[in-house]
Amino acid sequence: MKKSIGKRTILLTHPVLIVGTYDETGRPDIMAASWGGICCSEPPCVAISVRKQRYTYNNIVNNKAFTINIPPEKYVREADYSGVVSGREIDKFKESGLTPVNSGIVIAPYVKEFPVNLICKLVHTFELGIHTQFIGEILDVLVNEEVLAKNGLPDIEIIKPFIYDTASRQYFSIGQRLTEAYTTKRIK
Amino acid sequence: MKKSIGKRTILLTHPVLIVGTYDETGRPDIMAASWGGICCSEPPCVAISVRKQRYTYNNIVNNKAFTINIPPEKYVREADYSGVVSGREIDKFKESGLTPVNSGIVIAPYVKEFPVNLICKLVHTFELGIHTQFIGEILDVLVNEEVLAKNGLPDIEIIKPFIYDTASRQYFSIGQRLTEAYTTKRIK
Numbered sequence: 249m250k251k252s253i254g255k256r257t258i259l260l261t262h263p264v265l266i267v268g269t270y271d272e273t274g275r276p277d278i279m280a281a282s283w284g285g286i287c288c289s290e291p292p293c294v295a296i297s298v299r300k301q302r303y304t305y306n307n308i309v310n311n312k313a314f315t316i317n318i319p320p321e322k323y324v325r326e327a328d329y330s331g332v333v334s335g336r337e338i339d340k341f342k343e344s345g346l347t348p349v350n351s352g353i354v355i356a357p358y359v360k361e362f363p364v365n366l367i368c369k370l371v372h373t374f375e376l377g378i379h380t381q382f383i384g385e386i387l388d389v390l391v392n393e394e395v396l397a398k399n400g401l402p403d404i405e406i407i408k409p410f411i412y413d414t415a416s417r418q419y420f421s422i423g424q425r426l427t428e429a430y431t432t433k434r435i436k
Numbered sequence: 437m438k439k440s441i442g443k444r445t446i447l448l449t450h451p452v453l454i455v456g457t458y459d460e461t462g463r464p465d466i467m468a469a470s471w472g473g474i475c476c477s478e479p480p481c482v483a484i485s486v487r488k489q490r491y492t493y494n495n496i497v498n499n500k501a502f503t504i505n506i507p508p509e510k511y512v513r514e515a516d517y518s519g520v521v522s523g524r525e526i527d528k529f530k531e532s533g534l535t536p537v538n539s540g541i542v543i544a545p546y547v548k549e550f551p552v553n554l555i556c557k558l559v560h561t562f563e564l565g566i567h568t569q570f571i572g573e574i575l576d577v578l579v580n581e582e583v584l585a586k587n588g589l590p591d592i593e594i595i596k597p598f599i600y601d602t603a604s605r606q607y608f609s610i611g612q613r614l615t616e617a618y619t620t621k622r623i624k
Contacts, residue, residue, distance in 0.1 A: 250553070250578040257474045258577060258590060259482070260506055260552065260597045261451045261610065285473035286445045286602075287485045288564035294447070295483060295569070297475045318448055321614065328620040344623045364448065365438070374562060376476035376571065381483070383564065389446060390438040401603035402446060409448045410614055411599065414474075415589035417617045422449065423609035426509065426598055430605065432516040435532045 257283075262412045264327055264419070267296055268315035268348070268357045268365075269307035276341050276348035276357040278317070279304040280331030282412065283379065292386040294366060297379035303335035308382050312370040313354035316384070317362040321408040324419055353387055363392040364402050364409075445471075450600045452515055452607070455484055456503035456536070456545045456553075457495035464529050464536035464545040466505070467492040468519030470600065471567065480574040482554060485567035491523035496570055500558040501542035504572075505550040509596040512607055541575055551580040552590050552597075 265281045284296035294316055298305050308314050319327040326344040333340065341348045341357075348357035351367045358365035368384025375381075397403035410419050453469045472484035482504055486493050496502050507515040514532040521528065529536045529545075536545035539555045546553035556572025563569075585591035598607050 249581045250548075251581050251584065253577050253579050253584075253589065255480045255574050256577045256589070257477055257480045257482075257574065258552065259451050259453065259474055259504070259554075260590065260592050260595065261449065261599050262473065263447050263449045263451075265447065283474045283476070285450065285483075286447055286471045287483065287569050288471070288567040289445055290566045291564075292443045292445045293564055294445075295473070295475065316447070324614050325620050325623060328615070328617055329623045332618055332620055360438075364446065366447075372562065372564070374560065374571075376479075376481055376560070378478045379476040381475050383562075386443050386445065389441050389444045391441050393437045393439050396439065396441075397604065399603075401441065401444070402448065404448050404601045404604060404606075404608065407448065411449050411610065412617055413592045415587075416585065416592060418592075419614040419617055420592065421611035421614055422599065423611035426512050426607040426609055427516070428606055429516055429600055430520055432513050432520055435513060435517045 258415050260413055262414060264319060264410055264412050265296060266317040266319055266327055266330055266359060267304055268317055268359060269304050270311055270355055270357060271307050272310055277303060277307060277335035278330045278340050280327055287383060294368060294384050294386055295381050297381045299378055308370060311355040313356040314368050314384055315351055315356045315358040316366040317359040318364040318409050319362050321410050321421055324410060363395045363407050365390040446603050448601055450602060452507060452598055452600050453484060454505040454507055454515055454518055454547060455492055456505055456547060457492050458499055458543055458545060459495050460498055465491055465495060465523035466518045466528050468515055475571060481571050482556060482574055483569055483571050485569045487567055496558060499543035501544040502556050502572055503539055503544045503546040504554040505547040506552040506597050507550050509598050509609055512598060551583045551595050553578040
């Protein structure tokens with residue numbers, strides 16, 4: 249039996265995306281974005297949603313750039329921290345012991361310790377309600393060499409990223425491999 | 437050492453979202469969307485990206501509505517199948533043995549067997565490149581009663597949804613609970 253639970257922002261498996269920006273004084277900042285994901289294959293684009301009161305909001309508007317950094321399980325506290333406190337009051341890189349690195353190609357820093365970093369140029373800004381959606385074109389992806397799989401791409405089983413469940417407000421690790429995608433041509 | 441792997445649409449943990457629509461003859465269809473996620477808290481909205489050649493594209497444009505259905509692990513083959521074959525040639529509900537149910541409040545069917553269903557009204561359409569991003573306002577969320585947790589919301593550990601990794605092209609299950617979100621006020 250189905251039960252209506254009303255208007256809820258629940259998909260269960262939300263990626264944990266740490267957004268890297270510079271503020272107007274050039275100080276690097278990070279923020280965990282609850283809402284975001286890839287939104288176009290060509291040009292490759294990623295979307296993140298940010299409320300206007302977040303410190304990150306003006307940083308993206310001013311610099312027209314941001315990075316997306318994927319934290320591994322062992323950095324779950326640092327990732328959570330970046331979504332709890334504000335860059336207005338706290339130097340989150342300094343407090344969390346993470347290292348900002350200038351991306352070089354856009355005005356945004358990436359997180360050295362996080363093994364996958366997407367370098368993004370702001371290409372669209374959409375007002376959706378209390379959240380503004382920023383669309384970033386992915387200009388490059390940087391990966392720690394030691395987490396590359398044989399196919400030259402980041403290995404999820406080595407990296408151990410984690411997901412956020414909005415219903416239980418808990419982070420969960422990734423479990424076992426189920427099956428290869430795009431292979432089921434017949435169901436019976 | 438960081439290595440550049442170029443412009444890639446890789447975030448590692450992508451939710452598996454099955455989009456339900458009706459075609460112009462009123463036949464229900466489903467499609468796995470690789471790209472999508474929640475994009476606004478108020479009004480509650482979800483984004484999915486669809487290429488123009490997909491059967492789902494015109495269905496959404498015509499009916500200005502869709503559903504998002506979250507498949508549990510045991511339906512991984514049905515979910516994959518819905519992303520491999522086209523509704524133009526095949527009645528995917530019929531072939532996969534899934535049951536379409538008219539959502540009632542919009543012109544879109546949900547998948548009865550999938551325990552979480554978001555009923556969405558199209559509110560924005562953004563052209564991003566080869567993908568069009570459809571923003572749906574979430575009018576209601578339906579949940580199978582037997583998967584509700586004590587807090588009245590869907591229980592991820594009972595449902596066992598899974599994620600898609602674009603780098604390995606594999607589906608992965610959810611692992612163990614790590615920690616509660618929004619609790620790390622100090623890092624040291």
